Amino acid sequence: MRLPALTSLLFILIPSIAGAAQPDAEALARRLLNSQGCKACHLIEEAGASTGPNLEKVGGRLTREQLRLKLANPQKRHANGRIADFSHLPGNEIDALxxxxxNRK
Ligand code: HEC
Known part of the structure; x- marks a missing residue:
């Protein structure tokens, strides 16, 4: 009696664990876009300002590596040197952003 119950529990749990990474990273990125002030300068998901480029379709313009370098770079500069970059953020946060x-294409 216990084994079938355990098996069905695993069928419920395994897909939800496997699928969890993506939504978590997305939620983290959305939080960072607000907490790091990105929207003070950029428009994304229909909110923000237009001091910097519109980021709605930025994934179609820049590769992942180019995007990462906009956030964390050896010069430690963002916005053409107007502000510091985001290299101080932990790696998982840079990855999520x-x-x-x-994915914005
Ligand atoms: C003080 C205003 C300001 C803030 C805050 C800011 N940016 Fe920017 N950002 C700019 C400006 C201006 C540019 C254009 C100059 C450049 O490409 O470096 C830019 C460029 C970019 C680009 C390249 C876009 C393209 O089309 O070339 C990305 C991606 C980006 N920012 C993401 C972010 C993210 C993510 C955050 C928050 C973690 C952020 N920015 C915070 C002003 C800002």
Whole structure:
């Protein structure tokens, strides 16, 4: 009696664990777009300002590597040197933002 119950539990749990990484990274990226002030300068998901380029379709213009370099680069500069870059963020946060932006096409 216990084994079938356990098996069905696994069928429920495994797909939800496997699918969790993507929505989590997306939620993290959305939080960062707000908390890091990106929207003070950029339009994304229909919110923000237009000091910097519109990011709605940025994934179609820039490769993932180019996007990452906009956020964290050896010069530590963003916005043509007007502000510091985001290299101080942990790697998983840079990854989440890069992935999120590269999916905007
Ligand atoms: C103070 C205003 C400002 C803030 C805050 C800001 N940016 Fe920018 N950003 C700019 C400007 C201006 C440019 C254009 C100059 C350049 O390409 O470096 C730019 C360029 C970019 C580009 C390249 C876009 C393209 O089409 O070339 C990306 C991607 C980007 N920003 C993402 C972000 C993200 C993500 C954040 C928050 C973590 C952020 N920016 C915060 C002003 C800002």
């Amino acid at each position: 890069t992935l999120f932006l590269s």
